Amino acid sequence: MSIDTHDQHVAHEGHHESPEVVDGRQRLAVWLFIGGDFVTLSALLFAYLYLRGVNTDGHWMNMLGYQGHTFGWYENLAGSAAGLPAPTLIHVHPLAAGFNWLVTLVTVISAGVVWLGERGLRATKNAKSYSAMAWLATAVVAVAIVLTIIQLRHIPQIFVAKNDSHVMAYTTYSSAMLVLIGSALVHLLLLVFLGLGLAIRSARGVISGEKWHQARLVRIFWVWVALSAVVISAVTTTVNTIH
Amino acid sequence: MTTTLEHSAPKVTSKAGGLARHQNFGTALIGGVLVAWLAWFIARRVCDPTGSGYSDLTAIWLGIGWTVGFWIGIGAFNGPLRWIAGRDHTRADDLYYAGEGQGRARYWKYTTDHKVVGVQYIVMTMVLLGVGGTLAMAIRTNLIAPGNHFVNQQVYNGFIAVHGMLMILALIVAVAGPWANFVMPIMCGARDMAFPRLNALSFWTLVAAAGLLLTTLAVGSLDSGWVVLAPITNQVGVAMDFFALAIVVFTVSTTVAGVNTIATILTMRTKGMTLERLPIFVWGSMIAAALGLYAFPYFLLVESLQILDRTVFTSFFVATGGGTGWLQANLFWLMGHPEVYVILIPAVAALFEIASVMSRKPVFSYRTAIAGMVGLAGLSILVWAHHMFTTGWAPTLGGPFMLTTEIISIPTGVFFLVLIGTLWRGNIWMKLPTVWMFGFIANFIIAGITGIYLSDIPIDNQLHGTMFVTAHFHYVFVGSVLFGAIAALAFWFPKVTGRFLNEFQGRISFWLTFVGVQVTFLAMFLSGLKGMPRRISSYSILFEHTNLISTIGAYTIMSGMLVLLGAIITSWRHGDPSGPNPWHANSLEWMVSTPPPLENFDVLPVITEDPYTYREELVRS
Numbered sequence: 001m002s003i004d005t006h007d008q009h010v011a012h013e014g015h016h017e018s019p020e021v022v023d024g025r026q027r028l029a030v031w032l033f034i035g036g037d038f039v040t041l042s043a044l045l046f047a048y049l050y051l052r053g054v055n056t057d058g059h060w061m062n063m064l065g066y067q068g069h070t071f072g073w074y075e076n077l078a079g080s081a082a083g084l085p086a087p088t089l090i091h092v093h094p095l096a097a098g099f100n101w102l103v104t105l106v107t108v109i110s111a112g113v114v115w116l117g118e119r120g121l122r123a124t125k126n127a128k129s130y131s132a133m134a135w136l137a138t139a140v141v142a143v144a145i146v147l148t149i150i151q152l153r154h155i156p157q158i159f160v161a162k163n164d165s166h167v168m169a170y171t172t173y174s175s176a177m178l179v180l181i182g183s184a185l186v187h188l189l190l191l192v193f194l195g196l197g198l199a200i201r202s203a204r205g206v207i208s209g210e211k212w213h214q215a216r217l218v219r220i221f222w223v224w225v226a227l228s229a230v231v232i233s234a235v236t237t238t239v240n241t242i243h
Numbered sequence: 244m245t246t247t248l249e250h251s252a253p254k255v256t257s258k259a260g261g262l263a264r265h266q267n268f269g270t271a272l273i274g275g276v277l278v279a280w281l282a283w284f285i286a287r288r289v290c291d292p293t294g295s296g297y298s299d300l301t302a303i304w305l306g307i308g309w310t311v312g313f314w315i316g317i318g319a320f321n322g323p324l325r326w327i328a329g330r331d332h333t334r335a336d337d338l339y340y341a342g343e344g345q346g347r348a349r350y351w352k353y354t355t356d357h358k359v360v361g362v363q364y365i366v367m368t369m370v371l372l373g374v375g376g377t378l379a380m381a382i383r384t385n386l387i388a389p390g391n392h393f394v395n396q397q398v399y400n401g402f403i404a405v406h407g408m409l410m411i412l413a414l415i416v417a418v419a420g421p422w423a424n425f426v427m428p429i430m431c432g433a434r435d436m437a438f439p440r441l442n443a444l445s446f447w448t449l450v451a452a453a454g455l456l457l458t459t460l461a462v463g464s465l466d467s468g469w470v471v472l473a474p475i476t477n478q479v480g481v482a483m484d485f486f487a488l489a490i491v492v493f494t495v496s497t498t499v500a501g502v503n504t505i506a507t508i509l510t511m512r513t514k515g516m517t518l519e520r521l522p523i524f525v526w527g528s529m530i531a532a533a534l535g536l537y538a539f540p541y542f543l544l545v546e547s548l549q550i551l552d553r554t555v556f557t558s559f560f561v562a563t564g565g566g567t568g569w570l571q572a573n574l575f576w577l578m579g580h581p582e583v584y585v586i587l588i589p590a591v592a593a594l595f596e597i598a599s600v601m602s603r604k605p606v607f608s609y610r611t612a613i614a615g616m617v618g619l620a621g622l623s624i625l626v627w628a629h630h631m632f633t634t635g636w637a638p639t640l641g642g643p644f645m646l647t648t649e650i651i652s653i654p655t656g657v658f659f660l661v662l663i664g665t666l667w668r669g670n671i672w673m674k675l676p677t678v679w680m681f682g683f684i685a686n687f688i689i690a691g692i693t694g695i696y697l698s699d700i701p702i703d704n705q706l707h708g709t710m711f712v713t714a715h716f717h718y719v720f721v722g723s724v725l726f727g728a729i730a731a732l733a734f735w736f737p738k739v740t741g742r743f744l745n746e747f748q749g750r751i752s753f754w755l756t757f758v759g760v761q762v763t764f765l766a767m768f769l770s771g772l773k774g775m776p777r778r779i780s781s782y783s784i785l786f787e788h789t790n791l792i793s794t795i796g797a798y799t800i801m802s803g804m805l806v807l808l809g810a811i812i813t814s815w816r817h818g819d820p821s822g823p824n825p826w827h828a829n830s831l832e833w834m835v836s837t838p839p840p841l842e843n844f845d846v847l848p849v850i851t852e853d854p855y856t857y858r859e860e861l862v863r864s
């Protein structure tokens with residue numbers, strides 16, 4: 001391989017790469033991470049649809065056990081003089097579609113705020129107002145997180161016998177919802193971290209009208225998270241019950 | 244042209260690096276143990292009201308605590324926290340993280356220099372292979388005679404599972420870890436990987452995962468085989484939790500490494516290093532990284548779902564709750580088959596490199612070689628159900644999956660074509676890397692052909708779950724990948740150490756290992772053909788002779804590996820000096836001094852032709 005070490009043009013590159021070059025590299029990395037995340041999301045939805053498809057023994061939304069709300073509720077029942085009745089088939093209802101879409105809407109709004117903030121930053125070069133937008137987006141994500149936790153707590157549980165004791169268990173529908181919502185929660189927590197970073201960094205001038213590239217990097221991932229929330233809602237609110 | 248590019252050291256201020264000045268493997272261990280203990284202490288009270296301390300949920304929190312504590316202790320969170328605070332690294336900080344002026348200590352730290360990471364991976368691979376190999380010897384010793392009880396059956400089952408998974412992890416990193424880190428960025432003409440800190444993260448995350456995996460040996464037996472299919476995992480205690488979490492953590496490592504590798508190759512190439520001029524090993528690294536990026540999310544998911552089933556009583560794989568083991572089998576093998584090629588492709592690509600340099604001919608049909616690797620990667624995602632032919636899942640898909648599996652022999656055949664075509668009528672230089680390469684070619688033929696047998700459904704119905712399968716994939720992993728990995732080690736060893744890997748010891752090791760592989764695994768094919776099931780700890784007298792032969796062969800492999808280990812250790816310090824370009828190769832890693840300086844190039848080179856145009860008269864030593 002011939003190499004020419006006397007090219008003056010490249011002599012001073014590399015140690016000080018231009019922000020555009022670094023940005024291009026980082027954008028590729030963000031897209032690659034999104035690619036990996038896309039496979040994970042697809043596999044999650046595959047698991048959801050597969051479990052619904054096989055519906056082993058009709059257990060997609062039905063489970064043999066005891067209906068209950070808290071561990072204490074069950075303890076009382078088990079400890080009462082009457083003792084435990086025979087387990088019955090408990091039917092689980094799909095999670096409220098409206099609430100599901102509400103969480104998704106809040107997530108989408110947070111992505112919109114980040115996007116608008118970035119456009120503003122690039123147009124007006126005003127880092128202070130960008131910082132405010134980043135704080136706002138983070139706050140909106142915090143709301144989404146609270147809603148997601150509420151949603152997680154509404155996943156119906158059923159008491160079943162397991163290893164000489166009784167535990168709260170999930171039908172396959174509830175199981176799949178648990179992991180889908182849980183994965184959304186992990187993504188939202190990541191967005192809080194990124195949002196705080198954008199807000200603090202722009203307040204400190206590390207992100208500015210000239211150095212806006214990281215705002216776009218984060219926005220790309222943020223929009224992806226919002227998009228995946230839409231996909232999850234679309235699938236789980238339209239395809240859930242079995243007739 | 245053999246140009247040695249000198250390097251002048253930049254100044255470093257004394258306070259650079261911040262917290263990282265106090266962090267190393269020791270603080271990582273302390274952090275890991277401390278946070279693990281803390282997590283266990285809290286989880287025991289919150290999640291385990293019976294107070295036994297050994298519930299699955301407690302075990303998971305303990306494992307998460309270990310990982311997070313390890314990350315804190317090694318310094319993985321320094322960068323993200325500085326990012327969020329808007330206090331980015333200065334150039335001096337970066338140089339500190341790159342290990343400048345820290346001598347040997349930098350090998351124990353969160354060091355970003357790709358060459359340090361490469362060496363860390365070499366050592367890590369050897370540790371993993373060493374532990375996995377020791378387990379293999381225990382297994383083979385147990386199988387030396389029918390009814391032998393060298394280890395008890397429970398422990399035996401655990402050894403089978405941990406041996407399998409450790410070796411898989413070891414081989415995933417065996418070629419890509421050392422060489423896609425140490426030499427690949429230099430081959431591209433880059434000063435480092437695209438994301439040096441992610442590089443350190445991927446390595447140390449692997450260490451944390453290995454810690455979790457080894458813990459399974461200490462907390463009861465993982466008696467479920469390495470594929471840990473539900474519902475058999477129901478019988479496993481907390482060992483299964485540590486196993487599943489180890490995999491989850493491991494996938495973080497591979498994902499980060501994969502993104503980094505691809506980004507490096509696509510964006511860090513120097514001027515004139517077009518994609519057509521890339522050394523073929525770089526292509527192999529990129530294709531394997533992309534395949535890993537596709538495959539490992541399934542692994543992450545399947546083991547996460549296992550954890551949820553075991554800790555919060557979801558029903559993904561629990562039939563009584565509506566779940567199905569088929570879901571797990573599908574998710575596992577959606578990962579499992581591509582993973583084989585994540586392991587194989589870098590080894591094959593390294594051998595293309597070696598074949599070209601050692602025969603002084605260009606890589607035969609360079610574009611076909613790339614197409615072969617891409618084709619293999621692409622097809623490998625469409626064959627997973629061949630692992631499930633006998634499970635009863637979707638029998639109607641048996642035909643299509645048999646077809647895709649058999650089509651895979653086409654890109655595999657391309658590999659032979661390229662290797663043989665490159666060597667054909669070349670003036671072959673029989674040095675250590677070449678010798679191991681020929682071993683690969685011989686073994687890979689057997690590995691490939693027995694694979695075609697297994698892809699055939701009627702034959703698979705007979706042979707599934709027998710030692711025939713075990714022998715087949717040991718020809719793939721030991722006979723092929725390990726041979727390729729050792730060839731790569733022998734080839735690039737001089738670039739790392741400035742010394743040759745001892746030729747004489749290396750050849751003794753080769754013959755012991757090569758003969759040992761044939762003895763062990765040809766006999767194992769016979770055991771399988773006679774119907775011996777895999778994974779069992781004692782067997783019928785029917786399989787007596789072939790098992791004895793396999794055990795003798797295994798000890799032969801072990802002696803070969805010990806000779807190699809001795810050669811590596813002694814040659815590292817006392818081997819014959821090699822100079823910067825012992826094989827008179829043309830690719831960039833041989834143009835820099837040995838060992839390559841920090842940041843590799845003072846002035847980035849400009850490339851004007853591919854690395855396989857050999858002009859210089861070869862003077863062989």
Ligand SMILES: [Cu+2]
Nearest residue numbers: 579580629630
């Ligand atoms: Cu396969």
